[in-house]
Amino acid sequence: MQLPNAFVDMMKPLLGTAWPEFEASYDRTPQRGVRIDRWSVRADDPSRPPILQAVSRHLQGQVPWMPFGFYMDEESVLGKTVYHEAGAFYIQEPSAMAVALAVDPKPGERVLDLCAAPGGKSTAIARLMNNLGRLVANEIHPTRVKILAENLERMGAAAAVTNESPGALAKAWPASFDAILVDAPCSGEGMFRKDPEAAREWSQDAPAACAARQKDILRSAVKMLLPGGRLIYSTCTFNPMENEQIVAWMEDELGLVVEELPNWPLWSPGRPDFADGRIALSKTRRLWPHLAEGEGHFVARLRKPESATTNAYASLDGGRRSRSGRERRGEGRSVGGARGTGTKDWQNWLAEVYECPDNAIKTPILHKDIYFSDELAGLAVDGIRVLRPGTPLARREGNRIEPLHGLALRGLPKHFFNVKPLDEQAAIRYMAGDALANDEGLRGYVAMEHAGLCLGFAKAVPGRVNNLYPKGWRKQGLISLST
Template identity: 45%
Template sequence: MRFPPEIPAAFAAQMTHWLGAEADHLLSALSGRPWRGLRYAAVAKPNGSLPASLAPFLRDRVPWTEDGFYLAQGPSLGYTVLHQAGAFYLQDPSAMAVAVALDPRPGERILDLCAAPGGKTTYAALLAARRGGAQMVANDIHRDRVLALAENAERVGAPCAITNESPSQLAEAWPQAFDAIIVDAPCSGEGMFRKDPAVRAEWRPDAPERFQALQKDILTHALNMLKPGGRLVYSTCTLNPLENEQVVLWLLDHFPVELEPLPEWPEWQPARADWAADRPELRRARRLWPHLGRGEGHFVARLRLCEPVSDQPRRRSKSSAHPGANKAWEAWLESFVTAIPASWRRTTGNKNVVFADVLGDLAAPGLRVLRPGPPLAERKGRVYVPHHAASRLIPPGGFRATVEIDEETAIRYLAGEPLAAPGDVSEETAFCAVAHEGFHLGFAKRAPGRLNNLYPRGLRSTRIESLAALAEEVAASSSYT
């Protein structure tokens, strides 16, 4: 059989074993261009819509979610004002289905166990916000990746706690603690071959078998953390049934779980029962094949736990209030925010930073907690200064003072320049929010004749591009389809 030269020969042989003649169509698709996607992301504006300035870049809607669009081929939108403001998230269209499958419900406690870089966490947080909110915890075992997770959660305003632990450590601390868990498991990444040449180059013939062992270990710990009746969404971005159908079959054979039916999303196919002991319920899981749907390769299954796996009672611990959560803190909030969220009154602290206490009674000695919740403010002496993350947690009109700026001014603000002080900015507070097209960029501090820029130095960039200029570039090229 002939196959594209960039595809590993052993992978082609494996796919031919499973798919037969259909493998030719898959391998041909994997040598093409990947699909690009963008979805609405601002959690503080859960029922909002994408700004009109993004319209030149958007193509069809992603049919399995109301928030996603396919993007025109062409320039990246990652260095634009609206991306920095958290208005949208660049995400593979197929990956958007995982949070949709989770189907967050009001007041649930949700864990994303392998969460970095945060696409699924942030979308689950947005869907939860539409339904009244949830207690979200996002974890990743890798220190470098968990920092990217924290940055993305902060950018879109996802109000979650972030931990940096192994699944085994979390399972020991949090037995039967969660209503819903996402396990977007480490995998051989075969579905990403056309998107990421590095994944293709690193693939080895024994990768599916090696990753299957890791996936089973992670899932065992995840089920220990799930309440009876709770939901577990298992997903991978790979194609081999060893990591997909056969892992789900193993779960069905070894744990008290039931496979729940997922929606019949357009362009997705039922999982292959014939690849896993012909168990007919496996068809309730879903696959997106790159040669059959507009997305990268993905597998999604949702399971319900029928009875507890762990026999350990969860050790409850009380969240310790931040020492600054007193009359001074309340007075500062009143001067700064028009309607104080309840979570901003339940705070905890680390050094001089005040955090919303999302982790709450899940706090446990010894766990590596990067953030117990979103940071709200820094205490400098007797003065509170708003933390940048707080700008993304409040909807428009939520701050006592807000300055709306155009794109050109926003580009300068993101580079660190001060702003001219408009005459209509309220003088009730020393700080004001800075917004573009209704999305908060950050904060500024009043000074004589100007507003001093509080955008974090580590985030400042001189690379921000104008959407209008990029739109002209797209319009000028017929290849951007």
């Protein structure tokens, strides 16, 4: 492929004798990857059914650094199947899979993914916490945040979704998170092979402009970290200005300390010589496409000292609010407890659905929708644009409570609903929005299931099953893997 001349002039001296190999990697086809999240790939996980043979046929061996990541054929149709729509897997560039491993989130932790759309890393972080953490996935862009919310719902990932600038969040949530991921907007040099458009859009000035923006985002991020918390920084660019030099800047200006990342197979240490020579930079990691099957990537993890005080970070620039009209934030109000009247009905309903005492259910109602969430509990949300406080579970329609799609994808409590097993063809018709026959004489809300995956709900009436698959999710022409 044709690389920009200025990019070649910059990379040649950085790579030295490795340049010919690096250049030759652009003639190889980029590898596609898939993260299997719903089916077990591990023998020690009895709760998850094994990967379907039909899906396995499209996998081409494991991504060496990701236990549940696989390569897939270039021509693979996995993304157009009912398994994809039901959240069994997430199609993700293989090197990007390492980032959630660097976050290393633990159940119970509070984690912020600050630049989260379309959700590749957020969905992996939720999975690594077994959906038992408090994940907030934020995206500044108003259209991309909707895609983020949909992907989180599809993957059944427990997370709140916000649509804010890092500066506005930093003002609202000082010293609040155990871990923060900044998967930064960058000059994208690592993506040229996969996305030739990125090469055409690149300019010599892009890295410096991106580095300035990255610093702004990081100044906000550091304020939101708890003392002892970790900041994970990643880019998909080769440029030292946006990688090692940003990490050195974080040590010097933000008082963070670089930590050693695991030695993922085929990844290389970061390059101290790309910045000021400090040895600590070799604790960061780079993926070079001539050394591993994946696109160019950089990952670093830094720790905020236990002794850090909130005041020490208050004077950093970058805490500007993006929108006026957010000035009336005050002390803040929390989402996270039941409010309003008529809570008892849904509390009983959910307690029955989840077979737990009703006082164990802490779920906010926004308008008519009930969410399963305490992701935002304890965080001030006045003036913060919250797209979703958690997983949408049910909608109150008058006296009725209707299950929502998120409940199906979040791991359905099967004992509560009748289950209608579908073969793959019927599942394809269901996801296209067709009504299905009711030969079993079912009544009421029914969970539709295929291959151990809950696909969504329907409402059974005499003679047929009315399709409740959400209109915006319906897809014509999904492809069968069994033919």
